[in-house]
Amino acid sequence: MRRVFTRIDHIGIAVEDLDAALALYERDYDMTLVHRETVASQGVEAVLLDVGENHVELLAATGPDTPVGRFLAKKGPGMHHVANQVQDIVATLRSLKESGLRLIDETPRTGIRNSQVAFLHPATAGGLLTEIVQPAEGH
Ligand code: CO
Numbered sequence: 001m002r003r004v005f006t007r008i009d010h011i012g013i014a015v016e017d018l019d020a021a022l023a024l025y026e027r028d029y030d031m032t033l034v035h036r037e038t039v040a041s042q043g044v045e046a047v048l049l050d051v052g053e054n055h056v057e058l059l060a061a062t063g064p065d066t067p068v069g070r071f072l073a074k075k076g077p078g079m080h081h082v083a084n085q086v087q088d089i090v091a092t093l094r095s096l097k098e099s100g101l102r103l104i105d106e107t108p109r110t111g112i113r114n115s116q117v118a119f120l121h122p123a124t125a126g127g128l129l130t131e132i133v134q135p136a137e138g139h
Contacts, residue, residue, distance in 0.1 A: 005084035009133045010055035012081040018060040083131035089116045
């Protein structure tokens, strides 16, 4: 059977303050910071840290009225989403929709490091906000 996901790309973690969080992840966990970017369309400043061939993505809100800002207000810092890598995000979205899953993004949008990303609604994804990622060439 065809595999939907090729691997876990990253675990997304909501944080109140990126630099404070980096003290844990960079200094105490000794993870390597590989990327830092503000994704204005999603209202986040994000960093990627390497964990083997996978990543941790730390997300700080650019303001309270953003998806991560609302998440932090409701639940506080912690696990936000899991991102699975796919080879063809358009085909995967079509297939998951046919399977009856509720999509937050019907079409992919540009995510961190020029990846193409889309989110699946937790309601039909086992209670877990699930992102699918097609990395840009070279990542
Ligand atoms: Co993510």
